[in-house]
Amino acid sequence: MIEIKGLTKQFGKKPVVEDVTVTIEPGTITSFIGPNGAGKSTLLSMVSRLLEADTGEVLLDQNNVKKWKSSDFAKRVSILKQANYLNVRLTVRELVSFGRYPYSKGRLSAADEKFVDQAIEYMNLADMENKYLDELSGGQKQRAFIAMVIAQDTDYILLDEPLNNLDMKHSVQIMKILRKLVDELGKTVVIVLHDINFASVYSDRIVALKDGRLMKNGPTSEIINSDVLREIYDMEIPIQEQNGCRICVYFNSHT
Amino acid sequence: MRLWMLGIAAIVLSFISLFIGAINITPMDLLDWESDETHIFLISRIPRLMAIILAGAGMSIAGLIMQSLSRNKFVSPTTAGTLDAAKLGILISMLFFTNVTYTQQVIFSFAFALAGTFLFMQILDRIKFKDVIFVPLIGIMYGNILSSITTFLGYEADLLQNLSSWLMGSFTLIIAGRYELLYVSIPAIVLAYIYANKFTVAGMGEDFARNLGLSYKLVLNIGLVLVAVISTTVVLTVGVIPFLGLIVPNIVSLYLGDNLRKTIPHTAVLGIVFLLICDILGRIIIHPYEIPVNVTVAVIGSAIFLTMLLRGRAYAK
Numbered sequence: 288m289i290e291i292k293g294l295t296k297q298f299g300k301k302p303v304v305e306d307v308t309v310t311i312e313p314g315t316i317t318s319f320i321g322p323n324g325a326g327k328s329t330l331l332s333m334v335s336r337l338l339e340a341d342t343g344e345v346l347l348d349q350n351n352v353k354k355w356k357s358s359d360f361a362k363r364v365s366i367l368k369q370a371n372y373l374n375v376r377l378t379v380r381e382l383v384s385f386g387r388y389p390y391s392k393g394r395l396s397a398a399d400e401k402f403v404d405q406a407i408e409y410m411n412l413a414d415m416e417n418k419y420l421d422e423l424s425g426g427q428k429q430r431a432f433i434a435m436v437i438a439q440d441t442d443y444i445l446l447d448e449p450l451n452n453l454d455m456k457h458s459v460q461i462m463k464i465l466r467k468l469v470d471e472l473g474k475t476v477v478i479v480l481h482d483i484n485f486a487s488v489y490s491d492r493i494v495a496l497k498d499g500r501l502m503k504n505g506p507t508s509e510i511i512n513s514d515v516l517r518e519i520y521d522m523e524i525p526i527q528e529q530n531g532c533r534i535c536v537y538f539n540s541h542t
Numbered sequence: 543m544r545l546w547m548l549g550i551a552a553i554v555l556s557f558i559s560l561f562i563g564a565i566n567i568t569p570m571d572l573l574d575w576e577s578d579e580t581h582i583f584l585i586s587r588i589p590r591l592m593a594i595i596l597a598g599a600g601m602s603i604a605g606l607i608m609q610s611l612s613r614n615k616f617v618s619p620t621t622a623g624t625l626d627a628a629k630l631g632i633l634i635s636m637l638f639f640t641n642v643t644y645t646q647q648v649i650f651s652f653a654f655a656l657a658g659t660f661l662f663m664q665i666l667d668r669i670k671f672k673d674v675i676f677v678p679l680i681g682i683m684y685g686n687i688l689s690s691i692t693t694f695l696g697y698e699a700d701l702l703q704n705l706s707s708w709l710m711g712s713f714t715l716i717i718a719g720r721y722e723l724l725y726v727s728i729p730a731i732v733l734a735y736i737y738a739n740k741f742t743v744a745g746m747g748e749d750f751a752r753n754l755g756l757s758y759k760l761v762l763n764i765g766l767v768l769v770a771v772i773s774t775t776v777v778l779t780v781g782v783i784p785f786l787g788l789i790v791p792n793i794v795s796l797y798l799g800d801n802l803r804k805t806i807p808h809t810a811v812l813g814i815v816f817l818l819i820c821d822i823l824g825r826i827i828i829h830p831y832e833i834p835v836n837v838t839v840a841v842i843g844s845a846i847f848l849t850m851l852l853r854g855r856a857y858a859k
Contacts, residue, residue, distance in 0.1 A: 335753070336752070337749050337752060337753075357752070357757060358755040360755060361754050361755030362755075365753055366749070366753050367753070368749050368750075373746060373747070373750075374613070374615075375613075375746050376795055377742075377800055377801055378801075381799070385742070385743060385746075386754075388739070388743060388754040388755070388756070389754055392739070393738075393739030393740070419799060439753075439754070
């Protein structure tokens with residue numbers, strides 16, 4: 288279990304995250320949503336230890352994440368930030384193999400190879416495993432990076448805006464895969480999303496932030512309603528039910 | 543390209559390198575252990591070949607490490623101030639000690655190369671505009687600033703003549719007893735290979751590396767030390783060889799990618815082949831005189847580099 292307790296972070300004098308307390312439920316998809324500058328990515332970076340908090344703490348299994356050994360932590364929690372700018376020429380398979388680095392330190396055992404095979408299979412990348420990343424489309428590249436995280440085989444997978452720059456088809460593919468990771472493999476996924484409809488349709492829980500403060504935290508059904516969303520986004524957002532999904536129709540609303 | 547092809551090329555070229563030069567030596571001469579030819583072979587030709595091999599492999603690998611850690615294809619010891627800092631170190635050691643020993647020169651040169659490269663990485667960390675071309679341009683300017691300090695101090699202390707001998711990369715003066723420092727780069731090259739996976743991971747960025755549990759700063763610093771060790775040994779024995787650390791890793795990256803565990807052996811052998819070709823050309827063009835290797839490397843290297851710049855901008859991004 289990951290517990291975020293009273294987390295605060297300032298950049299210069301500007302507080303970016305202020306006194307946020309959230310518990311991440313295991314075995315769920317939890318989406319972080321909120322307007323620009325709400326502190327979603329900063330919060331995610333602190334949970335994954337990429338940033339150090341000014342005050343407050345993050346606990347993984349009751350132990351402060353700062354106290355975890357790097358290599359042990361990398362076997363429990365993985366984070367993928369926006370990775371499309373990467374210009375390293377690796378093949379898909381090489382990239383996915385590096386997901387095993389926390390276990391193998393680069394010398395893959397037969398068991399490691401099996402994890403790599405499975406991750407590639409899972410993300411439907413088998414026919415392009417020997418292609419270089421720079422030959423792939425944005426969606427394929429994103430899948431390759433997620434395959435790497437799957438090979439890393441952590442209980443917690445944190446993703447910072449994984450749908451950025453992806454078209455609708457690839458966005459849906461990625462979200463379906465994340466759903467499968469939770470439902471079939473029992474992973475816990477924490478994801479920063481811009482599109483509230485993806486959050487509404489695919490996540491179990493939603494954490495809503497605004498100006499660095501926690502606004503709401505609860506099951507998706509409680510957050511996706513017009514009253515709550517008005518408070519978060521300062522916008523009238525009507526909601527329509529479609530095949531059991533709640534869709535926010537905000538495109539022509541008053542701002 | 544296969545490694546064994548490069549290996550065969552390196553062996554053939556090594557053989558040629560051993561048997562060309564101002565004095566004609568044939569393999570038959572070596573049968574007579576006491577002959578002048580055997581003597582020349584042992585104190586000049588073999589040391590020269592060893593120096594070419596170590597400098598060629600070393601500078602190429604140093605360039606590869608720097609490109610990986612700086613995440614920029616056009617950063618190398620010559621475009622990041624490493625070699626200029628090493629030269630400044632040599633000069634300072636000469637100013638500080640009236641009878642400077644070789645060891646003192648080595649230590650100063652190494653300390654300056656390390657500090658100089660580290661400073662460049664700090665600058666790189668701070669600039670926001672990380673264009674593939676812009677970054678090495680900053681490195682070249684930075685190197686020129688260091689170089690102008692060296693020239694000024696050298697001028698004031700009347701040491702310019704001494705200095706210019708380090709400016710020019712050449713194997714002409716390599717004889718037994720004057721190149722052995724280069725062997726120090728062997729452990730550095732071996733370490734580079736052992737750390738290959740870590741450098742590849744670090745080359746994907748700090749966040750990426752830390753996600754995989756790698757201590758990024760430590761790996762970065764180890765990389766910089768290895769680069770400084772290799773660069774120092776080459777500058778102190780052979781001099782400055784431009785372009786080598788720039789073009790060789792880039793050619794290998796084009797056909798083999800950026801997984802260092804895979805590319806380090808290719809980079810090393812291709813560096814040796816390239817330097818052997820340049821040195822052999824320099825020795826036969828105006829035979830029995832010699833063109834220093836830095837001239838032939840600069841001519842061939844700049845042509846290759848220009849081609850890469852014009853055609854490969856898309857790839858370097």
